[in-house]
Amino acid sequence: MGEAVYIEEALQDVLKETDLVNFERKLCVELQLSRLEHFDHVTDDELKSYTGLSQPAIRRLRVAIAEKKKKSKKSKGIFSSIGRKESREVTKVLVPTSTPELLWTFPENGGTSLIIKEEIKLMERLGEGSFAVVKRAVWTPKIGQKLDVAVKILRDSTPEIIEDLQREVTNMQKLKHLNLIQLYGIVFQIQL
Template sequence: MSNSVVGASVEKDLLDVFILAKIDDFQQKLIFVLNIRRLDHLSHVQEKELQTIGLSQSQIREMRKAASEIRERVNRRSTQSEMVYIENRNLMESTSADLNRAIIPKEQLKLMEAIGEGTFSVVKRAIWYHPSGQKLEVAVKILRNASPSFMEELEVEASHLLKLQHSNLIRLYGVVQQPAMMVFELCEGGELLSRLRDTSKPAPLVTTLLEYCLQIVKALTFLESKHVVHRDVAARNILLSKNEKILL
């Protein structure tokens, strides 16, 4: 499975090794599958790992030889190695293909009242008139002033969400390109933080809180199995369904 990062900063000296050893055709796999980003990483990668991406024994020998030559050159140099940004081409191609299958025409959506608002977006309740004839209540995240670079990051995030199907993960149905919108499953229970602070309702039982924790763990365990990290697990970012099921 290809690494899910959009790109990576890589030492130019390492790229010189790939060119000198004539294995630059394997550059994407070396960087994004084996996570080799620096010259010294070559000292730790095992031969069997290199063989899994298609390198032959003779190519591996040439790579080791080239690495030794480049190290000698680096040792004679007083300046630090230059870093070069390399895009993950495989990810960008798969991202584009995934999004093309999940584009929702804006004409299929009827926007209703706002149910949430942040610095960069507003979330509205909406009706999605699906081509099958089904009407579905959804939550639409409308992005404000999305720059081209932000849209690229958003497309990558959306492509990941489209692949992640779990009962405790909020479902992304698709995206609208212009204006930039993301169409999500509607979580009628609202934010977990609001539920915990809501004095108009009885406080959740300890058993209920424990069940919340177990569901969060299940969602995070699933994400870990897919090599995905949720970088902001907090009550404000955890939602509840109508029957108070946890949704990350």
């Protein structure tokens, strides 16, 4: 038995052309880059740190994606889509469910935990709310697997804000779905 992930056929062609098929699972499943357009929103540094791709391999991948996009635009003339429903060609990629990374959850009991500040590397700001700033971060737990996460940093810790945060944490612990944000844990004492 396996879990199926759909990716664009053009992306699979690019991975074959650049000899990066071995990275298909990391790119398409773990990073959820299933279309050529998705690579527009990923930096070279992110590709390097999450997949282990070398800089020359990333360059080859970027060039191949750009060429594939150009060919795709040229093949789609002005009149080619008239009278036709546009459909993207996708290829099914099977992902074995017995792979340890897929079965492992953060933390092992599936709940939340206290996360050590040194395991979190803060990146760019994603957004801002009424009582917190949200930043992208990379979490590297003790087992060494890197995970892209969002970190909410409280501006103040008044009783009202702590109460709101507790409600939010309680609600997030109840949510369990592949496409929803999962609460892994709480880090204390990260300064803005």
